[in-house]
Amino acid sequence: MSEKNIKARAIVTFVIVAAALFFLMPSITQNLPSIWKDNTDKIHLGLDLQGGMHLVLEVETGKAIESSMERISNDLKEVLMERRIRFRHLDREEGIFTTLELASREEHAQFEKVLKNEFPSLEIKSTEIVDGREKVWLKINDKQIEAIEKFAVEQSLETIRNRVDEFGVSEPEIIPQGKDRILIQLPGIKDPQRAINLIGKTALLEFKLLDEEHSLDEAVAGKVPDGDIIAYGYKIESQTGRRVKIPYLIKRKTLLTGEALEDAKVTISNRFGEPYVSLKFDSQGARDFDRITAQNVKKRLAIVLDGVVHSAPVIQERISGGNAQITGSFTMEEAHDLAIVLRAGALPAPVRILEQRTVGPSLGQDSIDKGILSIIVGSILVILFMVLYYNLSGIVADIALFLNIILIMGALAAFRATLTLPGIAGIVLTIGMAVDANVLIFERIREELRLGKSPRASIAGGYSKALSTIVDANVTTLIAALVLFQFGTGPVKGFAVTLSIGIVCSMFTAIFVTRILYDYFVWDRNIKKISI
Amino acid sequence: MEIIRPGINIDLVGKMKIAFVASLVAIILSVLSLLLHGGPNLGIDFAGGTQVQIKFSQETTAEGIRDSLQTIGLGNSIIQRFGYHANNEFLIKTEKSSSALEGLSNKMAEALEVSYGKENFEIRRVEVVGPKVGKDLRQKGLLAMLYAVIGILIYVTWRFELRYAVGAIAALIHDVVITVGVFSLLGKEFTLPIIAALLTIIGYSLNDTIVVYDRIRENIKGARKQPLPEVVNSSINQVLSRTVLTSVTTLLVVLALFFLGGAVIHDFAFALLVGILVGTYSSVFVASPTVLVWETISPSKEKRKQ
Numbered sequence: 056m057s058e059k060n061i062k063a064r065a066i067v068t069f070v071i072v073a074a075a076l077f078f079l080m081p082s083i084t085q086n087l088p089s090i091w092k093d094n095t096d097k098i099h100l101g102l103d104l105q106g107g108m109h110l111v112l113e114v115e116t117g118k119a120i121e122s123s124m125e126r127i128s129n130d131l132k133e134v135l136m137e138r139r140i141r142f143r144h145l146d147r148e149e150g151i152f153t154t155l156e157l158a159s160r161e162e163h164a165q166f167e168k169v170l171k172n173e174f175p176s177l178e179i180k181s182t183e184i185v186d187g188r189e190k191v192w193l194k195i196n197d198k199q200i201e202a203i204e205k206f207a208v209e210q211s212l213e214t215i216r217n218r219v220d221e222f223g224v225s226e227p228e229i230i231p232q233g234k235d236r237i238l239i240q241l242p243g244i245k246d247p248q249r250a251i252n253l254i255g256k257t258a259l260l261e262f263k264l265l266d267e268e269h270s271l272d273e274a275v276a277g278k279v280p281d282g283d284i285i286a287y288g289y290k291i292e293s294q295t296g297r298r299v300k301i302p303y304l305i306k307r308k309t310l311l312t313g314e315a316l317e318d319a320k321v322t323i324s325n326r327f328g329e330p331y332v333s334l335k336f337d338s339q340g341a342r343d344f345d346r347i348t349a350q351n352v353k354k355r356l357a358i359v360l361d362g363v364v365h366s367a368p369v370i371q372e373r374i375s376g377g378n379a380q381i382t383g384s385f386t387m388e389e390a391h392d393l394a395i396v397l398r399a400g401a402l403p404a405p406v407r408i409l410e411q412r413t414v415g416p417s418l419g420q421d422s423i424d425k426g427i428l429s430i431i432v433g434s435i436l437v438i439l440f441m442v443l444y445y446n447l448s449g450i451v452a453d454i455a456l457f458l459n460i461i462l463i464m465g466a467l468a469a470f471r472a473t474l475t476l477p478g479i480a481g482i483v484l485t486i487g488m489a490v491d492a493n494v495l496i497f498e499r500i501r502e503e504l505r506l507g508k509s510p511r512a513s514i515a516g517g518y519s520k521a522l523s524t525i526v527d528a529n530v531t532t533l534i535a536a537l538v539l540f541q542f543g544t545g546p547v548k549g550f551a552v553t554l555s556i557g558i559v560c561s562m563f564t565a566i567f568v569t570r571i572l573y574d575y576f577v578w579d580r581n582i583k584k585i586s587i
Numbered sequence: 588m589e590i591i592r593p594g595i596n597i598d599l600v601g602k603m604k605i606a607f608v609a610s611l612v613a614i615i616l617s618v619l620s621l622l623l624h625g626g627p628n629l630g631i632d633f634a635g636g637t638q639v640q641i642k643f644s645q646e647t648t649a650e651g652i653r654d655s656l657q658t659i660g661l662g663n664s665i666i667q668r669f670g671y672h673a674n675n676e677f678l679i680k681t682e683k684s685s686s687a688l689e690g691l692s693n694k695m696a697e698a699l700e701v702s703y704g705k706e707n708f709e710i711r712r713v714e715v716v717g718p719k720v721g722k723d724l725r726q727k728g729l730l731a732m733l734y735a736v737i738g739i740l741i742y743v744t745w746r747f748e749l750r751y752a753v754g755a756i757a758a759l760i761h762d763v764v765i766t767v768g769v770f771s772l773l774g775k776e777f778t779l780p781i782i783a784a785l786l787t788i789i790g791y792s793l794n795d796t797i798v799v800y801d802r803i804r805e806n807i808k809g810a811r812k813q814p815l816p817e818v819v820n821s822s823i824n825q826v827l828s829r830t831v832l833t834s835v836t837t838l839l840v841v842l843a844l845f846f847l848g849g850a851v852i853h854d855f856a857f858a859l860l861v862g863i864l865v866g867t868y869s870s871v872f873v874a875s876p877t878v879l880v881w882e883t884i885s886p887s888k889e890k891r892k893q
Contacts, residue, residue, distance in 0.1 A: 103851075111720060247713070248693050411690065411715040418640070418711040418851075425849035432847055433840035440836060477780050480844055480852055484787065484859070487840035488794070491833040495798065498829045524801040527746055531797060532790030534738045539786050542731035544724070547783045554787065 064571045071563075072458055075465025082468060098468045100242075101475030103546050104423050106416030107242035108250060112211075112406040114235045119207035119404035120200060121150040127177060127195070128153040129308060134173060140165050143188070152180065153193040163189060207403045208235055215239065215254055217399035222253060236409065247413045249392070257361050257405045258396035260313030262347070263305045265355040265367055271304045282307050286357070288364030303364045305357045310347050312401070315340025319397035321390045324382070330390040331382040332397065341377025349373040360393075412545070426479035433483045434460070437490060445497055448587035451572050452493040455564040459489050462560040463553065472556070475549030485557025492529070492565030495521040497587055504587075514573050522566065529558050596824050599871060603879075606872035610761060617768020624771055630778035631714060633728065635721035636682045637691045640712040643675040643703070652677060655702035659694050670850030676711070684715050691715070728782045732763075735786055739793060747800055754877035755796050758869040762792045766862045780855045788862030791837070795830060795870035802826050803875070815882050819875050827871075834867045 080087060082098045102109050124147060131153065132145050140162055145155040157163050170177055176199040180192040195203070212231060219227045219241070228240040244250050269280045279285060284307050287300045317337040321330050336344050347356075348370050357367040358381055365383055385393070438456065441449035463482060467474055500517030508516060533555060540551035621627060631638045641652075649666040656662055656679070664681040685691050692713040699708055716724075736756060743752040763785055770777065802822040810818055841863060845856035 113719075248690070251690070407717075408685075408690070408715065409717040410720040411713065413692075413713040415709065415711045417709065422849060422851060425847060425852075429840075429844045429848045433843035436839040436843060437836050440839060444832070476852055477783060477855065480848065480855060483840050483844050483848075484837070487837035488791070488833070490836045491794065491829075494829050494832045494836070498826075498832075502825075520805075524798055527801060528794040528797045531739055531742060531793040532787075534742060535735050535786045535790035535793075538731050538735040538738065539783055542727045542734075543779065543783065544727075547779050550780070550783050 061571060061574050064567065065575075068458075068568050068571060072461060075462045075469075078465045078468040079461070082464075095468065096471065098464065099471055099473045100419075100423075101473045101478065101546055101549050102240060102242060102412070102419075103414050103476045104419050104426075104474065104479075105242045106244075106414050106419035107240065108244050108247045108414075109410070109412040109545065110239040110241070110251070110254070110408065111232065111410040112215075112237045112239065112255065113409050114208050114211045114237065114402075115405045115407060116204040116207050116235050117151075117404075119203055120195065122404070123203050124151050124153060124195060127174065128193075131174060131177070134169060135166070138165070138169060140169065142166070148192075151194060153177075154190055155193075156185065156188045156190050158188060163191075166191070204235065208237070210403045211406065212237060214400050214402050218253055218395060219250075221395045221399065222250060224250075237406070243416065244413075245416075249388070251408070251411070253392050253395060255406050255408065256396050257402045258313065258393075258399075259361055259401040260316070260397060261309045261359040262311040263307070263309055263357045263359055264351060265357055266304045266306050267355065269304060271302065274304045275302050279304075286359060286362060286364045288366070301364075303357060303367060305359070305364070305367075310356075311336075311340065311343055313397055314400070315343065316397055319394040321387070321394050322380075329382075330385050330387050331380055332385075332390055332394050334379045334381065334397070336377040336379070338377075341375070344377060344379065345373065345375040348375075422476045422479075426476060429483050430460075430479065430486070433486055437486055441490060441493075445587055448497055448500075451569050452490055452497070452565075454572065455493060455569045456486065456489060458568060459557075459560050459564045460486070462564065463557050466556045466560065467553065470556075472552045473549050474553070475546040477546045478549035478553040481550045481553035481557060485554065485561060488532070489557065489561030489565065492521075492525045492561060493569060495525055495528075496565065496569070500587055510577055514570075514577060518566070518570060525562065525566065529562055533558050596821065597827075599820055599823050601820075603872070603876045607876070610869075610873060613765050613768070614761065617764050617771065620768055620771040624774075627767060627771055627777045628774060629725075630776040630781075631680065631684075631716045631721070632779045633721055633725045633777060634682065635684055635716050635718040636680060637684050637716075638681075638712075638714045639679045639692050639695055639710060640669060641677050641679065641699070641708050642711050643677070643708045645675065645707060647675055647677070647703075649677065651702070652679065652699070655698050656695065658701070659698045661691070661695065661698075670853075674850070676850070684717050724779060728779070731782065731786065732789075735789055739789070743793075743797070743800075747804065750878055750881040751800050753881060754874040755793060755800075757877045758792055758796050758866075758874040759789050761869050761873050762788055762862060762865045765865050766858060769861050770858065775854055775857070778854070780852075781858050784855050784858035784862065787859065788866055791863060792866030792869060795833070795867055796874040798826055798829065799823055799870050799875055800878075803878070816879055819879055823871055823875060830867060830870065834863060837863055 078095050079098075081095050128145065128147055135142055135145075135155075141158055142162065143156040143158075145153065148154050157166055167179075170179070170193075176195055177193050178196045180194040182192065183190050208231060212229060215237065216229050219229060219239070224241045224244055226242055228238070230238050232238045239254065241247075241250060266280065266283045269283065274280065274283065274285055283304055286303050286305055288303060289298050290301050291297070292299055315336050316334055317340070318335040320333050320335075322333045323330055351370050352372060353369065355367045355369050358365045360381075365381060381393070434456065438453045441452045441456075443449065445452065460482070463485065466472075496517050499521045500513050503513035503516040504510070536551045536554040536558065540548055540555065543551055649668070652666050653662055653664070656664055656666075661679075661681055661683075664679050667678045667680075669676040669678040679695065681691065683691060690713075692710065692715070696710060736759065739759070740752050740756055743755050766785065766788060767777075770781070799822060802825055803819055806818050806822050806825075807815075838860070841856055841859045844852060845860060848856055
């Protein structure tokens, strides 16, 4: 070791610390020239420090398959009728199967031809003989099922992104997780429940005709006519002000869906000052709507949202402009949110909440304050103790500690790692454990001195003998931290990150940096005694 | 300043028997407590459920809150004070979690609004963990502990010898069981951060143990004629100064966290506190004695050569 070496090492240290400070600047002040703004960012705070919502949703891909089957079975029915292939009782069973009865082998052959040519995604699951007729069970083939599931998740992601965009949260995170889960993080969100409603609403808009020929009461009693379903709507009873459920008998076939919409806006009605949502169809949708209204004047059209009948107005006349309205007792916020989901599109399948964690901003700020206080007090205690116990050498250790903290924070900023509350605890812990490396070295130096070696030799001996111990001891803690990183989520991951970074930085400062200081003070001068 | 004078030579190995009994008692108590309580007190992270942290602007009682929640069928929830009494903060926990969009926390807020008025309370934090995720996290937590132990076993065997690794693992298990036992005795909850604390304790305890092992290994090289118990004892005494010191500095910071870190991190700091104390103890009184006992059962290669 020579003097040049000290200079070189000091420069290396200086560069590293300067780099750390460079990355830290944005967290301290906002007034920075562009060189900073382009390359660096404030330290990223976790949701538990910033406040915000963490949401894990599961896309019910099973339902997506059911709706696909519904569409396909309706199409199949029409095609079979067109081709005059006789069948009876075309039904859906268990949600994902379609069954029908064929009369003879002839029908069966024709049926298979139709399947092969026009419904490649269907395949025959099984057949059985029921009352002398052949009952065929159809299902969607596996490859298609996979494709539907994958598409459902992708489309859900896209739709949710659009919705969250409109909601105006800064830095939202929407990522797929596993096969059918979506992770959503919304930092700083003020109204979590509204966000959940907005995100999770399936928002499937369907236009269906009311069946006014058959009896509603009989249907409610149990005899639902072929091709119809019962759906419910809500109405506020004018006398009591209560919300009551009203049944409607509607035709199963969906004439038009929300997919045909080009735009949806909130408008205030002139009459009562009530908000409503005005819809504008795209060109194909406008044409379809024109046709539907022309064919069904004076009939009632049910506007169904997520299976609930919103309203069922009478079609007064043919509507060719491609405009429609959804009225009802909305609050301004409800109308606004409905417009958002209609614009963003429907979710292809419903979503369920698997996990939700929301931290209010006041708690977040609290946690930051308390965390910083712990770091400061913890550091002061350790610094004082080290000076008390090891005198000037203690100050060397303290300088290393101080640099350590800067390096850790700088590394966090540079790697865009997220700082969480357990992460702050990790920093505090590192402060306590960082001095361990110094303690190991100092105790060795003391031992060497006691054996009668010169100061220079004692320092050299102390460092070299302690080195392997320090490495061994820290590697094991590092293993634990890495395992935590792998298996932990959210705040716990943040802890693993700061712990790992802390260990690496503390090894660096203890072994490399303090040595520079010692060598500087001891090398050139003939020091007889080290203050330790 | 020196807490431990150099040249100290406490007969620690001689006290092995007493230490063994003490450890055994602690472990038995821990296991008993776990059995009595039907396992560890799992927080919603692992058991699933809903947890809401609410701060009231005025003095409130758990009973008052319970009456309010009774109206929505949540009268059976666990209601605890959170943090210092003056904070008027409570934690409401229930096993139910709703995967529907209209969450339980909303219903709770509505019920409380009726009883207390909207301005008089603030929902600080909501956590909802569905059963699927709870199961996921349980598995992850256990796997994490398992992999950490395996990783450490491999590393220590590679750097030292198998018997050292066994001693280290024995110390680890000792520390984890006792920490979990203390938590169980005090009725504290197991959450994800607590698992993080346990893994940290594992790492820290190992730190300690390895420093002792390192010294033992160094001394064995130099003193082939000396019986192992003597070597172990003097090794431990030589590093005693460092062991005590590191524990002191680490404890100082953990105490800072414990008292100043706030209620959210409180249990985590407590786990660390217990773990560090027990971890230091185990490096001296569990890890090294295990090496000795192993040695008498199956002497190391070096001894066999002699």
